[in-house]
Amino acid sequence: MTAISTAQFPAPASDLDWWRGGVIYQIYPRSFQDTSGDGIGDLNGITNRLPYVASLGVDAIWISPFFTSPMKDFGYDVSDYRNVDPMFGTLEDFERLIQAAHRLGLRVMIDLVLSHSSDQHPWFQESRSNRVNDRANWYVWADPKPDGTVPNNWLSIFGGPAWHWDARRQQYYLHNFLVSQPDLNFHEPAVQDALLDATRFWLERGVDGFRLDTINFYFADAQLRDNPALPAERRNAKIAPQVNPYNHQEHLFSKNQPENLAFLKRFRDLLDEFPGTAAVGEVGDAQLGMELLGQYTKEGQGVQMCYAFDFLSPDRLTAERVAEVFDHLDTAAPDGWACWAFSNHDVTRHVTRWGLGDKGARLYSTLICCLRGSVCLYQGEELGLPEASVAFEDLQDPYGIEFWPEFKGRDGCRTPMVWEASNRNGGFTDGKPWLPVAVEHLAASVGVQEHLEDALLHHYRRIIALRSVNPALRHGTQDKLTVDGDLLTFIRSEGGETLFCAFNMGDQPAQTALPDGTWLPVEGIGGTAPDASGLTLNGWGYTLMRAT
CATH class of the missing domain: 2.60.40.1180 (Golgi alpha-mannosidase II)
Known part of the structure; x- marks a missing residue:
């Protein structure tokens, strides 16, 4: 494929540090807008709805993965880092999206999943074929213990051991997530080079930045040492639901390794070749989130911003808790830059999670736009959408299927966006939606709220504008x-x-x-x-x- 110069799709002209205090709108592409009639959102749907997103006054959009994938984890299992999955469209569709966004003054950030690939990726197919091929060391392989059991005690976030036996190599491979998501071996320089080349591919196509999935999972301990047990009083459900045994370990060796800092410096050096680009890292760690945020956002050494899970936790955010988080941030990461979010595609929507009414929704939306840091808003948040109730037979999320009914998975926050109330699919699709449209969402649709003077949607617009025009709120x-x-x-x-x-x-x-x-x-x-x-x-x- 021919690389396309960034000059063809110039980014919006303004402060190169736009990200510092910027507001980013997260789009989950499967559920935003379908234009093909297959019930799955696509890139053309996003392009068609960009005027609405621009009307919110946000600085950028973050699009969750749309790369080629078998969709075992709905795009977070990549089988081709340089192409668009046909269900979402084509590279040409993405280029049109970039052009349309830039014309509207919106920057485009995309989700990079570097810690692991799909087991359908050609890299893994070659790696698992034998122990001597050119990519034999591209994934984390290990021999069994003498009794044939797994190499160590590491656990998968999706439940059970983080190791899976491969009969071809007669070895186990590491998977911190699904069995079909083998972890790449960042200790292998060729792996880093290949992933940075894929990153450059998208930068040359005009993207303005990245959201880096599971940024602290890139490296595993080279010695594969056991994780120690985590005392019960230190366990929490920030990263995994309480019913998941993943919470029983202190993950000292399966993630958060010091070698990550050198790779992030390489990543930052690449970003700096494209002025005005930025990255936000997802730090998935319940105990060391703030400390890692500080390490990973050091000036010129890592990504520009990170978000931890403190404001994504199940317990309602109280005044005391907000102060505790900022006290911790000031101590652990005094020079770091946080990106705050109350909702995303992985957690119960905060209106439901915290039991908020209309007044509470307005207060929290104003609060997040007044706190120091950058902001991520999740599609539908501006409408006050509650968590949707999805029946077991309609579930798509393997996480929810595994732990049902104690944990119902992530489908409730991923149901389609509601654009109008005039049909049962909310204007999302003419076909059968991949997840049911929540009937209770229809009365809060964009079309309904646009015509209500005091709607929450207009409140979000006003508060985002207030942040934008007041430097003290944006980056003071x-x-x-x-x-x-x-x-x-x-x-x-x-x-x-x-x-x-x-x-x-x-x-x-x-x-x-x-x-x-x-x-x-x-x-x-x-x-x-x-x-x-x-x-x-x-x-x-x-x-x-x-x-x-």
């Missing part, structure tokens, strides 16, 4: 967060602009004093007019005030 400093019960307060500053932010993250009124000086309201819901004693915020109320 943030003082120490103060907590008083459910009340969270902090100050954002940049140049001569200072904003006081107060959020009542509970259902009872809360009173706060204003800092010294004169303050004028900028944005707020559910509060009294400030007086000499301060102001009162009703339940789920908040205010933003500017110093004059």
Whole structure:
């Protein structure tokens, strides 16, 4: 295939550090818009809906994987890093998407899955054929123990041992996820080179950056040492559901290896050849998430930003918890740059996860746009969509099928986007959707909310715009967060602009004093007019005030 110069698809002209404080809109392509009638979203569907995305005021889109894949894990099992799976379209369709996005001022980030491939990838097919071929060392292979059992005690996130026996090589291969997702061996220089070449392929096609899946899983311990047990009091369900034995180990050797830093420097050097590009890494670790964020986002040494799982956890985000996370961030990663998300394609939608009503949804959307860091929003979040209920017989997610009914998988957050309420498929497809459209979502569709003056959709637009035009919110400093019960307060500053932010993250009124000086309201819901004693915020109320 002929490489295409970035000059043909110029990125939107603005600050090369657009990512610092930028807002990124995640698109799950299978569920965004279908144009072919097969019930599966596609690239042309994304292109058709880009004017809507641009209307939100976001800086960029992140598209989950659309590469050639057998779809055992719905694109996160790649069999060709340089092509589009036919169900999503063609390379030409992707090029048109890039052009359309750039015309609308949107940057395009794509999901790179580098830690593992599909077992259908030609690399793995060759690697497993024997022990002496050119790619024999491209995956993590190991001999059995003398008794024939697995090489060590490592566990797969999808349940059971992280090793699978291959009869052809008479060895086990490592798979941190599905059996059909063998882990690449990053200790092999040729593997790094091949993956960086694939990265360059997309950069030359005009992408503006990447979301790096499981960024801390790239390297495994070269000695394959056992992971120690994790005491019960330290276990949590940030990365895997509580019913998964993966939570019983401290994953010292199966991920988070120091060699990763050298590879990320190589990755960053490649990005720097394409000014204005950026990457956000997914740090999947329940104990060391912030520490790894700090290591991986060192200036010029790694990716520009990372997100940990602190705001994706099952427990509702309280004022105290927000302050704890930022205290930890300031200690573990004082120079790091976080990218915050409340929802994505892997977790229960936060409106359901945290039991939020309309007021709560508005408060949290404002909060995430006021915190220091960048922001990822997940498709449908701006509509306040709850988690969909998907019957067992309709499940597609192998994770949910494995742990049903204690854990129902990820399909509930992946059901199709609802564009209108006039038909049972919500305007997503003319065919049978790959997952059922949630009937309860139809009344919250884009078409319905566009015509409601006080809809949550318009609130998101207003708050994103507020962040965009106020440098203090976008990339300013943030003082120490103060907590008083459910009340969270902090100050954002940049140049001569200072904003006081107060959020009542509970259902009872809360009173706060204003800092010294004169303050004028900028944005707020559910509060009294400030007086000499301060102001009162009703339940789920908040205010933003500017110093004059």
